[in-house]
Amino acid sequence: MRAVCWHGANDVRVETVPDPTLLNPRDAIIKVTATTICGSDLHIYDGYIPSMKAGDIIGHEFMGEVVEIGKEVKQLKIGDRVVVSSIIGCGHCFFCQGQMWSLCDNSNPNGLMQEPLFGHGTSAIFGYSHLFGGLAGSQAQYVRVPFADFGCLKVPHDLPEEKLLPISDAFPTGYMAADLCDIKPGDIVAVWGCGPVGQFAIRSAYLLGAERVIAIDKVPERLQLAKKSGAETINFSEIDAGEALNEMTGGRGPDACIDAVGMESHGMGPMGLYDKVAQAVKLETDRPHVLRQMIVACRKGGTLAVMGVYAGFVDKIPMGAAFNKGLTIRMGQMFGQKYMPRLLDHVMKGEIDPSNVFTHTLSLEETKQGYEMFKNKTDNCVKVLLKP
Numbered sequence: 590m591r592a593v594c595w596h597g598a599n600d601v602r603v604e605t606v607p608d609p610t611l612l613n614p615r616d617a618i619i620k621v622t623a624t625t626i627c628g629s630d631l632h633i634y635d636g637y638i639p640s641m642k643a644g645d646i647i648g649h650e651f652m653g654e655v656v657e658i659g660k661e662v663k664q665l666k667i668g669d670r671v672v673v674s675s676i677i678g679c680g681h682c683f684f685c686q687g688q689m690w691s692l693c694d695n696s697n698p699n700g701l702m703q704e705p706l707f708g709h710g711t712s713a714i715f716g717y718s719h720l721f722g723g724l725a726g727s728q729a730q731y732v733r734v735p736f737a738d739f740g741c742l743k744v745p746h747d748l749p750e751e752k753l754l755p756i757s758d759a760f761p762t763g764y765m766a767a768d769l770c771d772i773k774p775g776d777i778v779a780v781w782g783c784g785p786v787g788q789f790a791i792r793s794a795y796l797l798g799a800e801r802v803i804a805i806d807k808v809p810e811r812l813q814l815a816k817k818s819g820a821e822t823i824n825f826s827e828i829d830a831g832e833a834l835n836e837m838t839g840g841r842g843p844d845a846c847i848d849a850v851g852m853e854s855h856g857m858g859p860m861g862l863y864d865k866v867a868q869a870v871k872l873e874t875d876r877p878h879v880l881r882q883m884i885v886a887c888r889k890g891g892t893l894a895v896m897g898v899y900a901g902f903v904d905k906i907p908m909g910a911a912f913n914k915g916l917t918i919r920m921g922q923m924f925g926q927k928y929m930p931r932l933l934d935h936v937m938k939g940e941i942d943p944s945n946v947f948t949h950t951l952s953l954e955e956t957k958q959g960y961e962m963f964k965n966k967t968d969n970c971v972k973v974l975l976k977p
């Protein structure tokens with residue numbers, strides 16, 4: 590089959606590789622009909638995710654058709670159309686039973702590798718480095734899906750792929766961000782980052798009852814898309830986002846702050862420069878500009894929901910501010926299987942239309958071009974749909 594293989598920073602190649610086969614009785618093989626590039630893939634593309642090996646197949650947001658099932662798969666049959674959760678859960682451990690799917694004890698065969706760094710192993714993620722299981726990713730014609738009964742959500746045949754594909758990853762991530770904010774009537778939610786995850790966070794915050802959503806980015810077409818969803822916007826390249834938020838909330842600060850940016854945030858001023866240098870010389874692995882800004886901007890007693898990915902160590906976090914303001918900080922890789930059924934429901938009822946984040950459709954052979962466009966935000970690119 591053809592698949593997108595990582596060969597180093599900024600080097601992805603479409604290559605011919607062996608087809609996947611069933612390895613366990615609870616596996617399914619999915620013929621990928623649509624996949625995409627996530628902001629998390631950019632962290633890999635930019636070379637910031639440790640434990641990648643040359644030749645690894647990447648990608649994790651996908652949907653397709655069931656073409657083979659193991660003999661213990663009970664909920665699926667050949668020919669089913671499914672959206673697949675990017676994170677993999679066994680369905681039976683303490684964490685899966687508690688709906689904390691990305692913390693699964695059993696899906697990551699390399700969980701031990703994480704222990705020195707994280708203390709405990711977390712779940713596997715498709716195509717997301719050896720630390721996260723070393724599983725082949727979805728930017729490919731076929732994927733092996735472990736614990737398929739839990740990871741695959743059956744979807745109707747009559748809805749277009751653009752409306753369904755984000756249910757695999759970007760939509761539950763944005764939705765979980767809003768859910769973690771514990772939104773109450775009257776709440777103001779600020780969202781840093783207007784990429785696909787930020788767009789879903791904005792819409793989900795309204796869906797869950799936010800009174801106002803304020804979105805922050807510097808890319809004009811992304812801010813425009815946020816406006817279309819009803820958000821007020823701040824262009825952080827023109828004004829200081831922290832000061833603007835304070836003014837827009839009468840000096841009180843937003844009730845909840847969502848980080849939909851993560852470890853590659855663009856910083857302004859001296860701290861921005863500090864992060865760039867510190868990351869380049871490996872003094873810190875991640876650039877936590879947004880995290881710092883959220884801690885200072887959030888109202889006292891407010892909540893931070895961090896869904897932007899962090900991989901290692903950050904520096905100069907204003908812990909004193911977080912502590913003295915009594916902030917609650919919640920975060921994590923998303924709990925896909927917990928949210929996917931209700932998101933499909935929202936889509937089928939027409940309460941959210943995920944399709945308008947897609948700006949480009951490319952063939953798998955054109956993936957490199959897709960990465961470049963998505964990374965550099967050229968040609969107004971917000972999200973790319975790849976057709977294997």
Ligand SMILES: NC(=O)c1ccc[n+]([C@@H]2O[C@H](COP(=O)([O-])OP(=O)(O)OC[C@H]3O[C@@H](n4cnc5c(N)ncnc54)[C@H](O)[C@@H]3O)[C@@H](O)[C@H]2O)c1
Nearest residue numbers: 628629762782784785786850851854855896897898922923
């Ligand atoms: N937790 C999870 O399970 C999960 C799942 C999917 C994606 N993610 C993460 O979510 C983040 C966003 O993903 P995406 O697909 O939307 O990516 P993206 O790269 O398209 O979006 C990031 C956006 O942040 C903006 N930005 C950069 N610096 C900023 C700053 N200082 N202030 C405000 N905005 C800033 C960029 O201009 C860009 O529009 C990534 O870190 C990704 O890894 C996490």
Ligand SMILES: [Zn+2]
Nearest residue numbers: 627628629758
């Ligand atoms: Zn993702």
Ligand SMILES: [Zn+2]
Nearest residue numbers: 679682685693
């Ligand atoms: Zn589990």
